[in-house]
Amino acid sequence: DTAVSQTPKYLVTQMGNDKSIKCEQNLGHDTMYWYKQDSKKFLKIMFSYNNKELIINETVPNRFSPKSPDKAHLNLHINSLELGDSAVYFCASSQGRGPITDTQYFGPGTRLTVL
Amino acid sequence: TQLLEQSPQFLSIQEGENLTVYCNSSSVFSSLQWYRQEPGEGPVLLVTVVTGGEVKKLKRLTFQFGDARKDSSLHITAAQPGDTGLYLCADFYGQNFVFGPGTRLSVLP
Numbered sequence: 001d002t003a004v005s006q007t008p009k010y011l012v013t014q015m016g017n018d019k020s021i022k023c024e025q026n027l028g029h030d031t032m033y034w035y036k037q038d039s040k041k042f043l044k045i046m047f048s049y050n051n052k053e054l055i056i057n058e059t060v061p062n063r064f065s066p067k068s069p070d071k072a073h074l075n076l077h078i079n080s081l082e083l084g085d086s087a088v089y090f091c092a093s094s095q096g097r098g099p100i101t102d103t104q105y106f107g108p109g110t111r112l113t114v115l
Numbered sequence: 116t117q118l119l120e121q122s123p124q125f126l127s128i129q130e131g132e133n134l135t136v137y138c139n140s141s142s143v144f145s146s147l148q149w150y151r152q153e154p155g156e157g158p159v160l161l162v163t164v165v166t167g168g169e170v171k172k173l174k175r176l177t178f179q180f181g182d183a184r185k186d187s188s189l190h191i192t193a194a195q196p197g198d199t200g201l202y203l204c205a206d207f208y209g210q211n212f213v214f215g216p217g218t219r220l221s222v223l224p
Binding site: 004033040041042043044045048055057090092102103104105106107108109 | 152155156157158159160163201203207210211212213214216217219
């Protein structure tokens with residue numbers, strides 16, 4: 001069984017559209033994350049969500065909004081897509097919220113291309 | 116803000132060679148994690164080091180944590196094509212994990 005799954009795997013869309021990426025984890029973890037990996041492979045945290053507490057990376061535009069219907073799901077909704085949003089988006093989960101020995105489990109990624 | 120640096124940025128070697136990649140921080144690590152990311156996949160945790168001077172081994176991979184906990188190295192012995200991937204180091208800083216830019220390793224058969 002897949003521990004952390006994301007859908008879709010690939011997403012191609014036009015500028016200005018609104019889109020969502022779904023993430024589910026079956027590990028029973030309490031914390032979920034969204035990361036953005038740009039073309040240079042730099043992996044940057046966007047959000048972390050733990051027990052209804054949302055921590056937002058201050059550099060993330062407010063066009064991005066995470067939505068968690070329950071502990072096992074953390075979806076990412078993006079409004080008014082821009083060319084610069086093209087990247088691979090990874091969902092991850094961990095039992096707690098770091099540090100020290102907390103292990104993050106990553107999903108396979110969603111490659112978003114904005115035309 | 117903590118900044119992680121990794122070197123080299125790219126490394127291409129022949130199967131059977133040894134290699135070392137490095138991770139350095141502008142501040143003391145709270146703990147240091149190494150991940151490997153294969154093409155088209157998410158990163159997978161290899162090891163976590165916590166104590167200064169710590170050495171951990173994972174088959175042909177040896178991880179060292181500097182005494183001052185501001186640097187770490189990953190040494191691979193007798194590299195194989197299956198070791199190809201992006202090697203990332205990460206630390207928990209503030210309220211989240213911070214990743215380095217990675218070393219892209221290519222092992223040619």
